[in-house]
Amino acid sequence: MxxxxxxxxxxxxxxxxxxxxxxxxxxxxxxxxxxxxxxxxxxxxxxxxxxxxxxxxxxxxxxxxxxxxxxxxxxxxxxxxxxxxxxxxxxxxxxxxxxxxRSLLLNATVAGQPLYEKLGFVVCGAIRQFHGEVTTVPVPVLAGGAAVRPAGLADLPVLEQLDQAATGLPRGPLLRAVLEAGEGTVLMRGGEAAGFALLRRFGRGLVIGPVVAADLTDAQTLLAHGLQGRQGQFVRADIEDGSPLGAMLTAAGLKPVDGVNSMVRGRLPRASGPFQRYTLASQALG
The missing domain is CATH 3.40.630.30 (Gcn5-related N-acetyltransferase (GNAT))
Structure with a gap:
């Protein structure tokens, strides 16, 4: 009653x-x-x-x-x-x-998942949060003639193109908002953008994401570059559960904490590749 x-x-x-x-x-x-x-x-x-x-x-x-x-x-x-x-x-x-x-995507807590299942969502993946104070800063390794430079608002069209290839989603407004609120790095190879990472204030400290790259090595380079100068600072990254990036984050002092299940109601977006999203902007925003 x-x-x-x-x-x-x-x-x-x-x-x-x-x-x-x-x-x-x-x-x-x-x-x-x-x-x-x-x-x-x-x-x-x-x-x-x-x-x-x-x-x-x-x-x-x-x-x-x-x-x-x-x-x-x-x-x-x-x-x-x-x-x-x-x-x-x-x-x-x-x-x-x-x-x-629209087809709907979300990352479900353990408490919320039963309701979402009743409403037609199905599990399609899992995300693991890593966070903590950075103790050891990894050294970026620039492979295959790569170089890194700061990202600016003029880079947004190419960042959106790489991000859409990785996610299958047009997320220009999100990328603009994240970059305006923080800073970014572009990985260059052969005169063209080959990946990027964005970083901003969030929650208890900083969050690195999204990180978009064509392979794990480039993602590690971008993540290491984002951690430069962050020793003693609280940093968070949300990655696919089981991703090899977890070992790198743990070595830097971050600890695996809460996990969530990714769920979809409808159709998953179709990513064209070859780029992949290695860290999320946030569990809510994707």
Missing amino acids: GDTLIRDAAVLRDIAPADAAICAGLARAVGWPHRPEDWEMAIGLGRGVVATLGEEVVATALWWPYGEHHATLGMIIVSPEHQGAGIGRQLMQALFAQAEG
Whole structure:
């Protein structure tokens, strides 16, 4: 009876940039490190809803369109005091309506996965988070005549091209926002861009991602370059579970922590290659 009253009383409205600070507090309540600035970026790039009980925001959910056919979902939080009352399902149904038939991707926590499975999502991979203070800085190895240089906004067209080849998704606005909020490195070979890495403030410190490269060696070079000068700083990277990059991150002082399952509702995007995404911008944004 009580759950029914809580569910019926929850009112959904569109999320707004002014909600960032409130959402950051809600994230802290469930152990997430997102700062108000991280929420501002996420809200600015996408759409979503919050659930309110009276004047209190008790839940959030966002989605980000990548072209007309795909989107990612994330920042799906229900206050611990109001979990189990059906609010999570309300949030998801609202996102389905807003996303207008797109195939949907998300990274599911253990707690959230049963609901997503009931709503038609299936597991298609796994992500492992590494984080910690950098203790040992790996030396970048430039193979095959490669060189690295800083990335600038003028590089965005080629970064988007490489990223789309790796993910199958047009993610230009995301790349612009990440680069504007931080810094980037372009790997050059034969006068052409052969990969890139972006780094920005996030949560407790810094996050390296996305890292896009044609092979593991180039990805290791970009990751090592991103760690230069970061000794003693808190750094995070989200990689595919089981990726060889895990050994490199562990050697640098980062530790494997939470894992999530990647899920899809609909069709997976089709990446043309040969480039691959080796680290994520974030678990929510992909």
